Amino acid sequence: MRFSICCLxxxxxxxxxxxxxxxxxxxxxxxxxxxxxxxxxxADDAFGRRIGVEDVGLYSEGEVRGFDLQSAxxxxxxxxxxxxxxxxxxxxxxxxxxxxxxxxxRTDFAAPSGVVQYDLPDAAPGLxxxxxxxxxxxxxxxxxxxxxxxxxxxxxxxxxxxxLAPKQDYTxxxxxxxxxxxxxPRWSPLPGVRLTxxxxxxxxxxxxxxVFATVGGVAPPRVKRDVERSQxxxxxxxETNVAGLIADVxxxxxxxxxxxxFVSEIIKERGVFNLIRFPGGGAPAEESGLLFRDERxxxxxxxxxxxxxxxxxxxxxxxxxxxxxxxxxxxxxxxxPLALGQFPDVDAPPAIPKPAVSFDPRRTxxxxxxxxxxxxxxxxxxxxxxxxxxxxxxxxTKQVRALDGQTTRETTRPWLYSGSVTGALTxxxxxxxxxxxxxxxxxVAPGNALNRGAVLPAAMSRQAELGVKYAIPGGPSLIAGLFxxxxxxxxLNANGVYEFVGEVRHRGAELSVAGPITSRLSAVLGATFxxxxxxxxxVDAGVIGSHPIGRPERIALANLTWRxxxxxxxxxxxxxxxxxxxxxxxxxxxxxxxxxIAQAGLxxxxxxxxxxxxxxxxxxxxxxRFVWNANSAGLFTVNSPRAxxxxxxxxx
Numbered sequence: 001m002r003f004s005i006c007c008l009x010x011x012x013x014x015x016x017x018x019x020x021x022x023x024x025x026x027x028x029x030x031x032x033x034x035x036x037x038x039x040x041x042x043a044d045d046a047f048g049r050r051i052g053v054e055d056v057g058l059y060s061e062g063e064v065r066g067f068d069l070q071s072a073x074x075x076x077x078x079x080x081x082x083x084x085x086x087x088x089x090x091x092x093x094x095x096x097x098x099x100x101x102x103x104x105x106r107t108d109f110a111a112p113s114g115v116v117q118y119d120l121p122d123a124a125p126g127l128x129x130x131x132x133x134x135x136x137x138x139x140x141x142x143x144x145x146x147x148x149x150x151x152x153x154x155x156x157x158x159x160x161x162x163x164l165a166p167k168q169d170y171t172x173x174x175x176x177x178x179x180x181x182x183x184x185p186r187w188s189p190l191p192g193v194r195l196t197x198x199x200x201x202x203x204x205x206x207x208x209x210x211v212f213a214t215v216g217g218v219a220p221p222r223v224k225r226d227v228e229r230s231q232x233x234x235x236x237x238x239e240t241n242v243a244g245l246i247a248d249v250x251x252x253x254x255x256x257x258x259x260x261x262f263v264s265e266i267i268k269e270r271g272v273f274n275l276i277r278f279p280g281g282g283a284p285a286e287e288s289g290l291l292f293r294d295e296r297x298x299x300x301x302x303x304x305x306x307x308x309x310x311x312x313x314x315x316x317x318x319x320x321x322x323x324x325x326x327x328x329x330x331x332x333x334x335x336x337p338l339a340l341g342q343f344p345d346v347d348a349p350p351a352i353p354k355p356a357v358s359f360d361p362r363r364t365x366x367x368x369x370x371x372x373x374x375x376x377x378x379x380x381x382x383x384x385x386x387x388x389x390x391x392x393x394x395x396x397t398k399q400v401r402a403l404d405g406q407t408t409r410e411t412t413r414p415w416l417y418s419g420s421v422t423g424a425l426t427x428x429x430x431x432x433x434x435x436x437x438x439x440x441x442x443x444v445a446p447g448n449a450l451n452r453g454a455v456l457p458a459a460m461s462r463q464a465e466l467g468v469k470y471a472i473p474g475g476p477s478l479i480a481g482l483f484x485x486x487x488x489x490x491x492l493n494a495n496g497v498y499e500f501v502g503e504v505r506h507r508g509a510e511l512s513v514a515g516p517i518t519s520r521l522s523a524v525l526g527a528t529f530x531x532x533x534x535x536x537x538x539v540d541a542g543v544i545g546s547h548p549i550g551r552p553e554r555i556a557l558a559n560l561t562w563r564x565x566x567x568x569x570x571x572x573x574x575x576x577x578x579x580x581x582x583x584x585x586x587x588x589x590x591x592x593x594x595x596x597i598a599q600a601g602l603x604x605x606x607x608x609x610x611x612x613x614x615x616x617x618x619x620x621x622x623x624x625r626f627v628w629n630a631n632s633a634g635l636f637t638v639n640s641p642r643a644x645x646x647x648x649x650x651x652x
Contacts, residue, residue, distance in 0.1 A: 037614075038522075038603065039095075040561040040573060045479055046512035046526025047114075048098025052090065053136055054618075056559050056575070058510070058526045059098045061087065064114035065485060066506045066532050066551045072111045072440045072461065073301075073326065077118045078196075078246065079107070080260035083301035083326050086240035090144060091161030091182035092200045094121040101481045101510060102432050102469040105420055108305075109322055109374055109390050111438030112463030112485050120184050120198065123148035123157035134647030137620045138640050139178075140169035142647070155188040168206060171640040173228030176206025176235070182242075192250035199243045208234035208272035208289075212636040215280040217585025219592055219628045224347045225641045229287070230274045231340070233354040237269040254309040261302040268295040273335070275635075276346060284342040287349070290335030291357055300327040320376035322392075330366040333359070334403060365401040368441065370394060372416075385423045388434075392416040396458045400444050410455035414439055428473065432481075433466040442490050445498030454498060461487040467510070476515030476523065483508055491538050502536015504548065520563040524575075527556040545588025550630045552594065554580035569605035573618075574598070584630045592630060598622040601645070611651050618645040 039056050043049035048057030048064070062068060069075070075082045088096075099107055100114040107115045129147040136142045143164045150157030160183030168176045182200030189195070208230035212220045244262035251257055271292035276285050301324070308319045336357040343349050374392035394416055399409040420434035442456035467481025484507045491501040508530040516522050532551040538544045559575030580594040601618030620643050627639040 038561055038571065038573070040524050040559050040575075041516075041522045042095065043514050043524045044097075044477065045101070045103055045514050046524050046557065047100050047103070047510070048096075048116075049524075050096040051094075053139075055096075056524050056557070057098055058512075058528050058555050058557060059100070059114065061096060061098070061116050064098060064100060064116075065483060065508065065528075066530055066548070067113045067485065067487070069113060069116060072113055072438060074111050074113060074115045075118070076107065076115055077198075077244065077260070077262065078120055079117070080246055080258065080262075081301055081303040081324055082118070082244075082260075082262050083264065083299040083328060085264040085297045085299040085328070086202075086242060086266050088118050088242060089180040089182055089200045089202055089240075090163045091146065091180060092120065092184060092198055092242070094119040101465065101467055101483075101512070102422075102430065102479050105388065105422060105432060105434065108320055108376055109392060110418065110436065111416075111440075112436050112461045113438075120196070121146070121148065121159040122186070123150040123159045125150045125152045125154060129652050130649055131652060132647050132649040134616075135645060136165075136647070137618065137643035137645040138171050139165060140175075141165065141167060156186070158183060158185040160184055170206065171226060171643055172207075172210070172638075173226050174207025174209075174230065175228075176204070178206070179203045192252065194248045196246040196248075197244070198246075200241070202238075202240045204239070205235055205237045207232075208236055208274045209637075210274045210276060211631075212638075213275060213277045213634070214636070215278070216589065217587065217630075217634050218590040219584055220278050220636055222626060223638065225626070225638055227347055227349070229276060229343075229346070229349045230272065231352055231354070234272045234274060234289075234291075236271050238271075239267045239269070241265040241267070256307045256309075258305040258307075259303065262300070264299045264301075266297040268297075269293065271295060271333070276343070278346075284344050285346045286342050287340040287352075289338045289340070291338060291359075292333040292335050293359060294331075294363075295333050296329070296331045298329045301325070314382055316378075316380040316382075318376075318378035318380075320374075320378075320390075322372075322374045322376070324370075324372040324374075326368065326370040326372075328366075328368040332364045332366070334362070334364065336360070360403070362403045364403055366444070367399045369397045369399075370439075374416075383424055385421070387419075387421050389419045390417060394439055396439060398441070398444075398455050398458075400453060400455050402453045406453060408444075408453050408455045410457050412439070412458040414458065414460060425468075428471050430469045430471075431467070432469070434464070436463045437461070438463070440487065442488070442500070448496075449492055449498035450496040451498055456490055456499065459488045459490075459500070461485065472515075474516070476513050476517060479510070479512040481510050483510065489534060489536060491536075491544075493537060494541065501538050502534055505533050505535070506551075507531045507533075520565060522561045524557070524559045527554070529554055544586045545583065547583050547588050549584065549586060549632055549634055550582050550592075552580035552582040554578070554594070571603040571605075572601075573603070574600040582630070584628075584636075585634050592628055595625055595627045597625055597627075597639070608650070613648065613650040616645060616647045616649065619643070620645070 037051050039051045039054045048059045073083050075084045097117045127149045132144040146161035148159040163180040165178040180202040184198045187195045210229045242264045247259045249257040273290040303324045306321045340352050372394040376390040380386045395413050397411045401407045418436035422432045438461045440459045442459040445451045445454040463485045465483040470478040486505040488500040489502040489504045511527045513525040556578040561573040564570040576598045578596045584590040599620045604615040624642040
């Protein structure tokens with residue numbers, strides 16, 4: 001969002017500023033961590049899985065099927081509703097999974113696009129601790145200490161850790177410090193009752209990120225990737241907080257109850273938007289930007305769920321009642337503009353003294369409040385068929401206070417619903433189909449609109465999908481599906497009024513193969529074919545093209561993990577990720593070429609004095625491929641160069 005706002009303000013300025021059926025939620029039980037933290041062996045599909053800093057998948061926590069999940073609020077912590085300002089830190093997460101397609105049907109009251117599921121670490125009886133120390137690719141030196149302790153009866157436990165990463169060495173030439181700490185206590189005061197709390201905090205300071213712009217939106221010329229192009233006095237400083245409470249109750253006689261409340265917050269003491277613009281014609285690059293201070297983003301989310309499961313003959317039923325509340329606040333600094341001059345050589349930027357800047361003491365404020373209540377029903381005929389249906393009534397209110405103190409407000413009260421059918425065609429083959437209608441934020445009219453500051457009503461998104469899942473006994477699972485997602489698109493109409501002026505539609509096909517190929521070889525293979533289209537008056541008038549920026553038609557990956565025979569504890573892994581060509585600007589007049597990025601590594605497990613130790617070595621961007629990427633605002637960022645990971649993890 002900041003990139004979009006800053007792009008409009010700076011580029012418009014003068015050059016000087018230039019196959020399983022779903023089961024009810026139950027009280028979680030202690031489980032061992034994924035296979036030695038091997039993300040390929042832990043993944044049950046190719047759509048997205050992360051363990052620690054390693055991930056595999058077609059999608060990420062921020063983007064699924066070409067759409068941003070943040071505006072839809074599609075995040076869960078152990079299946080509990082979570083509105084994210086800041087993501088969960090390493091000491092608080094066991095892993096993250098992207099749920100779409102057949103595996104997306106596990107989530108109740110899910111909105112279109114997909115769901116990100118955060119799993120929290122648990123503690124087995126006894127005392128356990130590990131320390132990972134070394135060098136992480138792309139960030140630098142790190143020490144990550146994790147601990148877990150639990151009573152023998154399993155009724156009381158705590159898990160957490162400390163993440164220390166001073167003197168970071170990032171691949172864009174910047175450095176900084178990162179520290180995080182978090183803990184998760186759990187308590188079972190009664191049989192069938194489990195209470196979970198979580199709390200985490202980070203401190204983060206580093207050199208400013210730099211983005212690039214060009215005349216006409218064509219790709220910039222190639223640049224060195226390990227050069228810091230921000231100034232030493234441009235050091236953003238952030239802190240984040242996350243805290244929450246979860247209650248899961250198995251009340252007996254088919255009743256389960258769940259309740260949760262989470263607070264997520266980003267405190268931005270200093271912020272920087274640093275832009276390097278290539279004016280073309282051989283002219284030197286220009287650096288400009290914005291400085292920010294005293295900004296805050298905070299979200300509160302809460303949910304209460306009650307379910308009743310019962311059977312009649314060979315039919316299994318589950319009734320669900322849900323109530324949710326969300327409060328989000330963003331307090332923003334308009335920013336102090338900077339014009340830092342020209343770079344004769346963009347790969348050797350000069351040191352520029354910090355200019356005198358004047359900060360506006362006023363702040364804009366954006367508040368979102370949302371209530372939702374819903375009912376759901378599940379009907380299962382043994383393991384052959386499951387029918388699911390959800391309906392919600394939501395009240396969504398967005399209020400914006402501008403710099404001049406003027407306040408605008410908009411309330412939307414839509415009906416939201418979803419339904420799906422899953423059927424076992426054979427013992428291994430399952431077919432599914434689903435439809436969902438969801439709610440997403442639409443934004444506020446910018447300063448150049450006739451209705452400046454007007455709040456748009458919430459946007460209604462729609463998704464339809466169908467597919468099959470085939471599970472090979474003792475082998476991998478295959479998921480193939482088709483999907484279609486549509487959302488209204490805001491923009492300035494011909495009269496200069498900011499409103500919904502078109503529609504964004506993503507249609508595509510997905511293929512996933514994940515699981516053991518042999519007793520020693522595991523694989524995650526996947527591909528997405530995406531047809532992303534924009535329609536409406538802006539396209540008809542030739543103002544923008546008919547395709548969104550940065551959305552490739554093809555994404556594919558292949559990742560393998562092989563346990564070497566005859567060498568106990570040695571695993572070799574590798575993979576390649578491919579992203580096809582994509583448009584670089586709103587007019588669709590320039591494209592960025594497709595590219596493939598390879599990685600390779602090994603993991604050696606052994607013991608020292610009876611204690612397990614793991615050596616991890618990995619190379620990302622193995623062939624040092626150079627790539628420009630364009631964000632939705634038409635600004636460019638460069639990918640990371642070849643980088644190395646070397647860590648040693650031991651139990652103490």
